Amino acid sequence: MIGYFNQDCSFKLKNRRLLSQWIKESAGEEGFSAGEIAIIFCSDAYLLEINRQYLNHDYPTDVITFDNRDPLKPKRISGDIFVSIDMVKENAEKYGATFETELRRVVIHGILHLCGYRDKSRADIRTMRAKENYYLTKLNAL
Secondary structure: OEEEEEEOOOOOOOOHHHHHHHHHHHHHHOOOEEEEEEEEEEOHHHHHHHHHHHHOOOOOOOEEEEEOOOOOOOOEEEEEEEEEHHHHHHHHHHHOOOHHHHHHHHHHHHHHHHOOOOOOOHHHHHHHHHHHHHHHHHHHHO
8 A cells, every 4th residue: 555644744745546556557567566655745854854863864855765675575565755845846946847747756766766776876876767767757658
């Protein structure tokens, strides 16, 4: 099940069913099924505190993903994806994207992390961006 929650912000997500279908189909294409996934929309301040507390990083970010996969079910992704609505708005303006497109990019970024993709090296980042673009295109076709 995919659940959508707010923490320290008053964001209302549109098209939840479509987004959930897209997430499930994207995970399926990567060879996974979607288990318990919580997508938590929050403020910059809230996400910064999570970054400090759990990752020892003292800087803002747009998304943090925690993998909660059951080791007995390795092909079923589960986890918590925290998304800073403030940072999504800022990045949408910075990159000339719509808020909705940037939000979807950040959500699929978190899903790709749950599927095992990383973004530490330049090669990893290129792969992640290509996957994000691919799945954004697929969403537009739904």
